Amino acid sequence: MIIRGRVWKFGDNVDTDVIIPARYLVTIDPEELAKHVMEDIDPEFAGKVQPGDIIVAGRNFGCGSSREHAPIAIKAAGVQAVVAESFARIFFRNAINIGLPVVEAPEAIAETETGDVIEIDTEAGTVRNTRTGKTYQSTQYDEFIQQIIRAGGLMQAVAERVKARQQAG
Template sequence: MPRVHVFARDHINTDEIIPARHLTTFEEKELAKYAMEDYDRDFVKRVRPGDIIVAGADFGCGSSREHAVWALRGAGVTAVIAPNFARIYYRNSINNGFLALECDGIVGAFQDGDDAEIDLPGGSITNTRTGQVLKFVPVPEFALDVQKAGGWLEYMRDHMPAPLEAEHLEARSAQAGHGHPGRTES
């Protein structure tokens, strides 16, 4: 059963999720070592695979780095639930097959360490300690498909149209800079 980690403050930015000084890699397991480091130094010691973060409004504001999603996912977090998200963080979550669930009242419904049950199809989360059930904004089917595939790139590999025919790659635009006359060697 997922355990909840509560970060109740609004406007937790991507520099707090993964500090810029650690952006020397894109490997999730390496980034995971520093997840939430500047907010809570002991977070990575407590988090277990499958855990959930409950956060305040505008989670993921700031820089548009995908590393913020990768660090949390690498640490084992399966979802972040907040009243709302910075739009770029929300889109990065979808693109990376990571759940960012919008739910009013979520911060007041959980204490750090509570266990939760998430019903994705039903759009609800239950605090198993108190029995309180909250509804979250349903995840669009497309986002669930991307999440099931493991991310946007994985989804596109499964849904990509047939490869372009060779003659399309020989088009004038490919040879001479998008339709502009190319240089000819004399």
């Protein structure tokens, strides 16, 4: 899968309370959560981010609480992927489960800036910065995770498998 989008860059240790502040957790409505995504780190982010944009960040993105609201808010805001030096384990899994591609590409982070356009190839495991022309190694998903991402999330992938088995016989 090839993902191409404009970058919004953040630093290290962006925790789930910054991604979606706790004061907005009175709802599970993705559209409402999206209105407040990244609000405490960039109050204007939710109003400026465009469908197809990509978040790039440093180490330990998604640390803190294990709530699923954080990747849901990011995806609902139109962000199509997150590239970071590293991810908190539970955030990584929650993101994959909802079909939000998250890839680790430590070498790409230092030379990527807000406004750059990057291309992520989840099958080849690369991130290419179109401004610099450089390509970096990134997470290369196995086929199981590729299926989840292509389906739009774990539940959708399971539904597709069940349907395929029913049709097969």
